[in-house]
Amino acid sequence: MACVGEKRKPVMTPLAVLCENMHLVKKEIKEGVARKQSAENFNIKEFWRKLELAFQGVAKEATKLSLAFSKPPRPKEMECAHLVSGLEAAMLTVVSTFYSLPSELGGTLRKCIGDNVLDAVQSIELLASSLDDGLPVDGSKQHLQHSHQLQSTGSVWGVCDSVSLLPRDNKAAVLAKIISVSDLVKDALAELEEVKASKGAVCDLEVSGLSDVDNEDEETLPDHGCDDDVDGSSRQWGEEDERMVGPIIGLVKVAKSVLKKMSAAIERYCTSPPTSSEISELDYVLSTVDPFSERCDELVSVMYMPIDRKAVHQNAAALSEVLQKTLAVFKGVALSQDDHAWIEFLSSAVEHNLSKLRACHLTTHT
Structure with a gap:
């Protein structure tokens, strides 16, 4: 009661x-x-x-x-x-x-x-x-x-x-996830190209109308067309900011190329359904890929005015670390000399862009 x-x-x-x-x-x-x-x-x-x-x-x-x-x-x-x-x-x-x-x-x-x-x-x-x-x-x-x-x-x-x-096995599931992450990285790259066009000014972005940026590996090297004149306005990039954009775009393009090459290699060499060893390897490789889109987004977000240059360098280093880890892990499971060749190429591209970014900072402060 x-x-x-x-x-x-x-x-x-x-x-x-x-x-x-x-x-x-x-x-x-x-x-x-x-x-x-x-x-x-x-x-x-x-x-x-x-x-x-x-x-x-x-x-x-x-x-x-x-x-x-x-x-x-x-x-x-x-x-x-x-x-x-x-x-x-x-x-x-x-x-x-x-x-x-x-x-x-x-x-x-x-x-x-x-x-x-x-x-x-x-x-x-x-x-x-x-x-x-x-x-x-x-x-x-x-x-x-x-x-x-x-x-x-x-x-x-x-x-x-x-x-x-839904994907029917772990190979198909991993490939679907890589495609999903790749689409997000391409979106980040499109936004970064738009930021470059506006010289960092905050504006409404219409990335849906941008031209296709899915080109081949030569895109992974930094752009050199970064010497446009600027008017010195505080609402747009300064001289150092202009120089930084090339290496930043280069790093994001490396991320896109890594995903593209990995997807092609997995499609070529992994069996369907994958073996027990391939299943665990695929899961491990994918765990290193998961942060790609977030790191790219973080890098793009700090390219708007007012720029925190320290944050730009920190986020670029964070993306570079993720890329190098993924390439190192994938190198351990790659099955051909061709795979090792593009892994080395893209690893060098990461260091190349990071070095160019550091050089931008040093040039401005000398």
């Missing part, structure tokens, strides 16, 4: 319970809680068949739940609880199937699939939230809620359909 004055906890609706349960599942996946599974006799084709069927089940149950709320009257609590139970069971089947994937098949592959599962959990949360907010309101708000419900349902469908596009 409740004590006098004690507040009773409000009874949660089935949809609210679903949201709470999905939140717990999401937290568990993010924290990396997983059951250990053996790779021995594991059938990867059967895994993908089960995973796709499980996602189809989620889409089906989400559709049933959404349709029940598509027009008045809203389903009664018992009916709603039944529909929620079906959706929750389908989602837990997806999670259980994901957990059956042995870690030995690759950390990158596991993370790729896990991210997709997280997206599905998040989409279920959003759908349940949109339905739970569906209280009687005036016409305009009802239309807005219905639109939100349709968007949330469509999001569930999209995530469930995308499972067929």
Whole structure:
């Protein structure tokens, strides 16, 4: 019996319970809680068949739940609880199937699939939230809620359909990740070219209309067209700033070339599916690539006025360190003399651009 004055906890609706349960599942996946599974006799084709069927089940149950709320009257609590139970069971089947994937098949592959599962959990949360907010309101708000419900349902469908596009092994997962990082580095390079054109002035950037900057390895050497006259205005680069831009652009171009060459070498020499040794090597190489886009972004961000030249040199050194580490690691797994040749070339290009940047600083202070 409740004590006098004690507040009773409000009874949660089935949809609210679903949201709470999905939140717990999401937290568990993010924290990396997983059951250990053996790779021995594991059938990867059967895994993908089960995973796709499980996602189809989620889409089906989400559709049933959404349709029940598509027009008045809203389903009664018992009916709603039944529909929620079906959706929750389908989602837990997806999670259980994901957990059956042995870690030995690759950390990158596991993370790729896990991210997709997280997206599905998040989409279920959003759908349940949109339905739970569906209280009687005036016409305009009802239309807005219905639109939100349709968007949330469509999001569930999209995530469930995308499972067929996921990489099927660790090699494919690593290559997909490298492409993703490469796209971000290209964006950083495009922004840096725009900053160069504006001489560091802060402005609205329209990088989407820039010309393609994906050229070959000769781009990795620094630009020498950095001697344009400047008007001395504090809103634009000074003389030293102008000289720094060439080596900075050169470093970012090295990052782009490293990713391009690595991707080509992995595609050529790694088997599909990769062997156990290749799986661990690919994961290790990728761990060195992950910081590329962040280091490039940090370098670009300090090229705007007012420039902190110390930060420019620090960020350039940080990007150089990441590049050299990746090249050294990849050199240990490269399989041909050609690979060793471009690794040495790009390593020299890193040092060349860093030396040019240091020279800019020394010239100004002598």
